[in-house]
């Protein structure tokens with residue numbers, strides 16, 4: 411059985427409208443009640459003119475896209491448990507406003523069979539086509555040693 415079903419150019423997409431409830435749920439879960447996200451009067455004075463979503467929530471949407479990629483690979487049968495190794499070079503390039511729809515594209519750019527790692531480019535656009543966030547994601551395809559021992 412293969413350790414990973416992932417090839418350069420493989421891509422998945424995830425789309426979601428970001429509502430006020432999403433931002434408040436995220437604030438409640440993490441405790442990040444920055445005025446950027448929950449204080450409309452404060453934000454009216456900023457260049458944004460209104461509240462914006464947490465950058466880390468956008469990273470969460472990147473993570474959702476990686477899960478879609480993993481599920482695709484799992485459905486083809488693999489002997490590993492893919493886990494996130496982390497994100498590199500993440501930049502929040504434009505704000506995500508309440509009511510915006512984010513469209514995440516997750517594309518595999520490198521496959522390292524020896525180290526059982528993939529590196530993917532992640533891009534997030536809003537409904538107007540503006541690139542709001544970018545980053546690279548590393549997945550580690552951790553070998554299922556226990557399962558193999560049991561099978562032997």
Ligand SMILES: C[C@@H](O)CC(=O)SCCNC(=O)CCNC(=O)[C@H](O)C(C)(C)COP(=O)(O)OP(=O)(O)OC[C@H]1O[C@@H](n2cnc3c(N)ncnc32)[C@H](O)[C@@H]1OP(=O)(O)O
Nearest residue numbers: 442444446462463464465466501502503504505506541544
């Ligand atoms: C406490 C928390 O709760 C706070 C938050 O979560 S706030 C919410 C998240 N943040 C945002 O929504 C901010 C959205 N971004 C912006 O409004 C603007 O991008 C900015 C005002 C923050 C940046 O202004 P700018 O003057 O352009 O910034 P810099 O020039 O200093 O840095 C830009 C870096 O982005 C890199 N970059 C630009 N284009 C691309 C691209 N297409 N792909 C990849 N990277 C890009 C650029 O190279 C700069 O990065 P570097 O490391 O300095 O090279």
